[in-house]
Amino acid sequence: MIAVDTNLLVYAHRRDSSFHEPAAAAIRDLAESRAPWAIPWPCIHEFLAIVTHPRIYRPPTKLPAALNQVHAWMESPSLVLLAEAPGYAQRLSETLAQAKATGAKVHDGRIAALCLHHGVSSLWSADRDFSRFPSLRVENPMMG
Numbered sequence: 001m002i003a004v005d006t007n008l009l010v011y012a013h014r015r016d017s018s019f020h021e022p023a024a025a026a027i028r029d030l031a032e033s034r035a036p037w038a039i040p041w042p043c044i045h046e047f048l049a050i051v052t053h054p055r056i057y058r059p060p061t062k063l064p065a066a067l068n069q070v071h072a073w074m075e076s077p078s079l080v081l082l083a084e085a086p087g088y089a090q091r092l093s094e095t096l097a098q099a100k101a102t103g104a105k106v107h108d109g110r111i112a113a114l115c116l117h118h119g120v121s122s123l124w125s126a127d128r129d130f131s132r133f134p135s136l137r138v139e140n141p142m143m144g
Contacts, residue, residue, distance in 0.1 A: 003038040005125035031076035
């Protein structure tokens with residue numbers, strides 16, 4: 001199962017992003033496939049925070065439009081939303097310790113731990129910070 005990180009969600013949503021077309025195509029392919037794909041809940045929260053932030057985007061996405069985008073992704077019958085489940089605390093501890101992730105890197109560690117806990121085969125991301133989690137395979141689908 002492939003999981004999608006926040007940055008691809010933002011690029012796919014924001015038409016003013018220089019990465020909009022490849023990110024939108026990558027997510028559309030996942031959403032239209034029968035194969036399961038995933039979005040970790042923390043990535044949805046972060047997506048909403050970023051696209052609606054007036055210091056990041058001018059104009060920012062209005063909250064109703066951002067929520068509509070999330071609901072549109074949720075309409076994909078093959079989407080799996082990744083959340084904490086029994087055993088996750090141990091996975092988080094191991095993931096953070098292995099990567100020596102502290103401070104702001106704990107957020108990335110949370111996403112990595114969720115993906116590993118749910119058996120994700122690859123996290124699609126343009127964020128190189130995930131390289132600190134060697135147990136998680138990370139790919140940038142926009143790099144050809």
